[in-house]
Amino acid sequence: MKDVNISKPNVDITFYELLEMLWKGKVILICSVMFFLFLAFNYIKYSPQLWTSSAVITKPSYKEIIPLKMEVSTLYNVITNNDEINELNKLLSRDNVFDMYISSFSSFDNKKKFIENSQDFKKLKESNRNIYINKWVNKITIKPVLENGENTKKVIIEFQAGTAEKSNQYLVEYISLINNILKNNIKDDLMSFVNKNKGLLESKISTLNDQAIIKKKVLEKKNYYALEIAQNSQIEKPLENMGSKQLFSIDLGAKALYEKGEILKKIKDYSIFDSDISLYEAKLKAINTIKINTTEKVGFFTYLKSPEIPIKKDKPRTIFILILSILIGFAIGILLVMIKNRTSFTRILKEL
DSSP, X not given: OHHHHHHHHHHHHHHHHHHHHHHHXXXXXXXXXXXXXXXXXXXXXXXXXXXXXXXXXXXXXXXXXXXXXXXXXXXXXXXXXXXXXXXXXXXTOHHHHXXXXXXXXXXXXXXXXXXXXXXXXXXXXXXXXXXXXXXXXXTEEEEEEEETTEEEEEEEEEEEESSHHHHHXXXXXXXXXXXXXHHHHHHHHXXXXXXXXXXXXXXXXXXXXXXXXXXXXXXXXXXXXXXXXXHHTTOOSOOSSOXXXXXSOGGGOHHHHHHHHHHHHHOOOGGGTOTHHHHHHHHHHHHTTOOOOOGGGXXXXXXXEOOOOOSXXXXXXXXXXXXXXXXXXXXXXXXXXHHHTHXXXXXXXXXX
């Protein structure tokens, strides 16, 4: 206990001496801090700046998808196959349209297309283009918003550039480019779906027409034999009380059978033989009226936060760099003071 009481004043004295030594070397400390602050200010001034403009989007509302569904509403009246209807519903669903937008936004080819068409890129020499593209592709990012580790169907889209204004400008322009690309893609998908069903209807009509032609030929042949039998039997007029289930309808009489044969030869509308032909032709006529022209009115997402000019830059981190430079300058200053007064500092350490 006595040893502890005796040593405590010595610790206080040596600590006081250390502070006094640092106070006497305050000019060195200040100069060291100012030197590193000078370096920090120059680094902040001349190092490339990076700013990120961002937006938060989610899947489109029903209102934004309605123009697409209205454009192909005729298909719902034409298609009877449940699988086809489900495929169309999936294609036009909000989730699918939003997923297509995310995929298009993330596409390397789309990013490359945007960068190559930018005015800033066109100023570069050919030898630097690949490096430039790879550098800027990584500045266009998209990341999901997670809540409790689950996907919320919300994403953050970002574009990083050298100035706040450029980052916002590029993000808006890239969003517009993806909108146009997706409009064309969805238009092509819908037209492919329309053309597929159009082809199915044409194939069905062709098959039914072929079957109707066969029926017509059979009827013509049966009528020919019936006419020949009626003429040989000298049955000129229709017969009464003769069953209608005969193979050859000689009960019509030779005169009627002759006229029937002439009419059969003139028939070009095969729906007389199969009414389904008229039904499918009506569907084909309806499907031919479909024109995918309103994709300009379609929205592929809803903004939860619109793009805006950022107010805080990513790099360089000014406050962090200034605080770090002060700490480093202070630490180097202390070291210099200790080196200058190394004899006194060594004695203090021994006493501690």
